[in-house]
Amino acid sequence: MKNQQFSLQDRIKSFAYAFNGFKILLIEEHNARIHVAATIVTIVAGIYFDIAAIEWMIILLCIGAVFALEIINSAIENLADLVCQEKNDFVKKAKDLAAAAVLTAAIVSVVIAMFIFVPKIMAIWF
Numbered sequence: 001m002k003n004q005q006f007s008l009q010d011r012i013k014s015f016a017y018a019f020n021g022f023k024i025l026l027i028e029e030h031n032a033r034i035h036v037a038a039t040i041v042t043i044v045a046g047i048y049f050d051i052a053a054i055e056w057m058i059i060l061l062c063i064g065a066v067f068a069l070e071i072i073n074s075a076i077e078n079l080a081d082l083v084c085q086e087k088n089d090f091v092k093k094a095k096d097l098a099a100a101a102v103l104t105a106a107i108v109s110v111v112i113a114m115f116i117f118v119p120k121i122m123a124i125w126f
């Protein structure tokens with residue numbers, strides 16, 4: 001709601017609603033569990049290979065992008081299901097486009113992870 005006076009209590013409530021969004025994501029969106037697993041593996045690899053600060057920053061941006069897009073994708077899916085429960089070509093397009101956004105960020109993240117980690121893994125073997 002707009003044009004209300006600033007209230008710290010309301011801002012704290014907004015944070016609580018956003019954290020509830022995380023809870024919904026982890027409980028209801030099974031793809032998010034894959035993102036969590038990939039995040040843990042990447043962070044462990046980052047610590048193991050003692051990657052540089054700039055590499056951490058790029059990896060954190062990738063993790064943030066994938067999670068943020070998965071959250072928006074889930075929001076779009078929920079709204080689409082609310083608006084239309086029957087089969088509908090526009091719903092299909094909207095859902096597939098939102099899913100493509102997540103996939104784009106995920107593919108770019110994997111390529112970046114390969115750029116960072118493959119040379120370090122090779123250095124151990126050769």
Ligand SMILES: Nc1ncnc2c1ncn2[C@@H]1O[C@H](COP(=O)(O)OP(=O)(O)OP(=O)(O)O)[C@@H](O)[C@H]1O
Nearest residue numbers: 031077084085086087088089091092093095096099
């Ligand atoms: N109401 C609908 N009308 C037409 N196509 C739909 C509708 N709902 C979903 N689809 C399509 O059916 C396919 C499966 O969608 P669904 O949402 O069930 O699974 P998903 O994309 O794997 O997502 P998730 O696993 O996150 O629920 C997608 O191509 C989607 O666009």
